[in-house]
Amino acid sequence: MEVIDLKKELKPLYQPSAKEVVVVDVPPMNFLMVDGEGDPNSSQAFSDAIGVLFTVSYTVKFMIKRGPMAIDYGVMPLEGLWWADDMTKFSPEDKSNWKWTVMIMQPSFVTLEIIEVAIAEVKAKKNPSALSMVRFESLSEGKCAQTMHIGPFSEEGPTIAHVHQFIDTMGHRRGKHHEIYLSDIRKAAPSKWKTIVRQPMH
Structure with missing residues (x-):
C-alpha cells in the first residue's frame, strides 16, 4: 500500500514560519x-x-x-474563508x-x-x-501572502494586520481572508494553537 503525506508534499503551503510573512503561489486544489x-x-x-x-x-x-x-x-x-458583504464592517x-x-x-x-x-x-x-x-x-488562489499565528484565535488581530501591511508595501489585497487550522483545539492549549493566516494578493 502506498502511503503519502500531503502536508509534507505541500510543506510551503501548510507549514510556514511564524517568524515572517512569505509569498506563496497556491495552485488550484x-x-x-x-x-x-x-x-x-x-x-x-x-x-x-x-x-x-x-x-x-x-x-x-x-x-x-x-x-x-x-x-x-x-x-x-x-x-476557512471569511468575508462580509461590506468589508469595511468585517471586524473581529x-x-x-x-x-x-x-x-x-x-x-x-x-x-x-x-x-x-x-x-x-x-x-x-x-x-x-x-x-x-x-x-x-x-x-484557485494564486499569489498569496501567509504566515503562522501561534495562540488563540482571539489574538489573531496583530498577525492579520502584519500580513496586510506586508502586502500593502508591494501590492494589493484581493479575495477572501483564509485561515488553516493545524491544531486539534480539543486537545491543545490555546497558547499553542497553530493557524495559518493567508491572504490573496496581486
Whole structure:
C-alpha cells in the first residue's frame, strides 16, 4: 500500500514560519466545502458544517485506502474563508455579519464520482443535517501572502494586520481572508494553537 503525506508534499503551503510573512503561489486544489454566515462561536450551523466535512473526508479516505487505488493518506486540516458583504464592517469585534466557507482539501486523485459515493454512504448511515450543503469544488488562489499565528484565535488581530501591511508595501489585497487550522483545539492549549493566516494578493 502506498502511503503519502500531503502536508509534507505541500510543506510551503501548510507549514510556514511564524517568524515572517512569505509569498506563496497556491495552485488550484479541490475541496469539500460548506457555506454559511453568522458568528462561528455561537452558530450551530458552523459546528454542523465542520462535523459533516470531517465525516465525508474520512469516508473518502477509507474508500481510497480499501479500494483499488490502495493509497493511505492523512485527512487534511480544516480551512476557512471569511468575508462580509461590506468589508469595511468585517471586524473581529462583531462577527454577526461574517460569511464563511469551511473546507477540507482533497487529494488530486479524489474524483467527483468518489465524493458522490462517499456522500451516499454517509447519508445511508448517519444522514447529518448539513450533508445536503456539502459541495466539491476547485479553489484557485494564486499569489498569496501567509504566515503562522501561534495562540488563540482571539489574538489573531496583530498577525492579520502584519500580513496586510506586508502586502500593502508591494501590492494589493484581493479575495477572501483564509485561515488553516493545524491544531486539534480539543486537545491543545490555546497558547499553542497553530493557524495559518493567508491572504490573496496581486
